[in-house]
Amino acid sequence: MAAVVFFACAAAVLIGALGVITGRNPVHSALFLLVTLVSIAVLYLQQHAQLVAAIQIVVYASAIVVLFLFVITLLGVDKHEAPDDAHPLQRVAAITLGVLLFTGIVVLVHGNDWVTGAPSTRGALGVPATGNVETLAKSLFTSFVWAFEMTAVLLVIAVVGSVVLARRSGHRPEVPEDDTAAAGVPESEGAAP
Amino acid sequence: MSALAYPDRITATYYLILAAGLFTIGAVGLLIRKNTLVMFMCIELMLNAANLTFVSYASALNDISGQVIVFFTLVVAAAEVAVGLAIIIAIFRRRQSVNADDVDLLKG
Numbered sequence: 257m258a259a260v261v262f263f264a265c266a267a268a269v270l271i272g273a274l275g276v277i278t279g280r281n282p283v284h285s286a287l288f289l290l291v292t293l294v295s296i297a298v299l300y301l302q303q304h305a306q307l308v309a310a311i312q313i314v315v316y317a318s319a320i321v322v323l324f325l326f327v328i329t330l331l332g333v334d335k336h337e338a339p340d341d342a343h344p345l346q347r348v349a350a351i352t353l354g355v356l357l358f359t360g361i362v363v364l365v366h367g368n369d370w371v372t373g374a375p376s377t378r379g380a381l382g383v384p385a386t387g388n389v390e391t392l393a394k395s396l397f398t399s400f401v402w403a404f405e406m407t408a409v410l411l412v413i414a415v416v417g418s419v420v421l422a423r424r425s426g427h428r429p430e431v432p433e434d435d436t437a438a439a440g441v442p443e444s445e446g447a448a449p
Numbered sequence: 450m451s452a453l454a455y456p457d458r459i460t461a462t463y464y465l466i467l468a469a470g471l472f473t474i475g476a477v478g479l480l481i482r483k484n485t486l487v488m489f490m491c492i493e494l495m496l497n498a499a500n501l502t503f504v505s506y507a508s509a510l511n512d513i514s515g516q517v518i519v520f521f522t523l524v525v526a527a528a529e530v531a532v533g534l535a536i537i538i539a540i541f542r543r544r545q546s547v548n549a550d551d552v553d554l555l556k557g
Contacts, residue, residue, distance in 0.1 A: 260458045264466045273471055275480030282486045289490050292471075296497055299464070303508035308500075308519050315523050320493065326488060327534045333547050335466050350480035354473045359470035365462055378514035381507065388513070395513045395521065407524040414528035423534035431531050 261302060268295035282333060286324045293317040304381055307389045464505035472498035478548045485537050491529070496526050 268291055275288030293316045300309035380393055381388050396404055475494030482488055500519045507515025537547060544551050 258459050262463060266463075268472070269467065270470055273474040273478075276487065276490050276494060277482060277485075280452070285487050285490055287466060292494065293497065296501055299467075299501065300504055302459075303464070303504050305504045305507065305516050305519075308504060311495035311520065311523055313498075315527055316493075316497075319526065323530060323534060324490065327538065331538070331541050331547065333486065333541075347481050350477050353480070357476060358469055358473040361473075362466055365465050377509040378512055378517075380511050381513055381516075388481065388516070391513050392516055392520070395517050399514070399523075400517050403521060407521060410528050411524065414531050418531040418535035421532065422538045423450070433455060435522065444450050444556050 258302065261298065265295040265298045268292070271297070282328045283325065285343065286321055286328065289324070290317055290321050304388060304418075307392050461505045461509035465499060468501040468505065471495075471501065485547045485549050488549065489533055491512070493526065493530070498523060526533075528537040 272288045272290075272292030272295065276285045276292065279285040281290060293312060295314040297309045297317065300306075300312060315403055381391060388435065472495050475491045475498060478491035478494070480487050482491065500522055502513045503519045503522070507513065507519075540552060541547055
């Protein structure tokens with residue numbers, strides 16, 4: 257049963273990933289990304305990572321994909337996308353590098369027993385049947401509490417930064433295409449109108 | 450059905466190979482696509498491959514810290530998407546394009 261679930265989800269993950277990189281329309285790419293993310297959440301559940309699976313659904317599959325779709329429709333790039341075919345040589349080189357990367361990792365995984373080292377150095381996963389929310393929270397708020405506080409700082413910086421970046425600069429009408437004159441000016445004028 | 454085609458138990462190696470495949474697809478997509486939004490999605494694919502590796506090791510070693518690190522990776526990914534999409538919007542406002550080739554101001 258576990259093998260059936262794994263292979264079904266693995267196929268969905270890979271099909272979704274291939275759909276992301278081959279889709280002509282960015283909206284299709286975002287929807288294929290959703291397939292991949294939900295399948296990965298199922299794989300997390302298979303490995304007794306219930307909280308991580310829930311966060312994957314809530315944060316990745318909901319918030320991030322919706323943000324992508326929102327930006328795609330806001331910019332209207334789904335209508336007039338130019339055929340962004342890469343140079344043929346570049347495509348061949350990229351796929352060759354990809355095959356090399358994949359075979360390298362697979363040879364390493366098969367050649368060595370990678371899963372070595374001391375188990376449970378930071379505490380065990382907990383009882384699989386009841387879920388591991390309590391165990392994860394205990395570890396998060398004791399061993400990793402400093403990193404947890406830092407994520408709060410990071411999120412505040414990201415929110416402020418994205419607001420500053422995406423804000424319409426200044427109160428005057430937009431200057432269409434004048435890089436040399438407008439570079440750097442709108443920020444300072446927007447701060448002191 | 451032979452044991453090779455239908456294993457009794459899914460070991461960590463299966464998950465690691467799947468994560469390697471996912472990472473490879475993301476890296477190749479990042480190299481061959483020029484739409485910055487799709488390039489961003491490829492970065493998400495690679496982050497997810499790393500997360501899957503962390504969870505697989507957490508499960509194989511019965512260690513909770515792998516899952517805690519996935520939590521932090523998710524926070525960083527969310528922050529990265531927010532800032533990155535804001536940058537894409539700022540570029541689009543000036544260039545009317547999301548093509549990576551159009552952003553060539555530093556090209557000599």
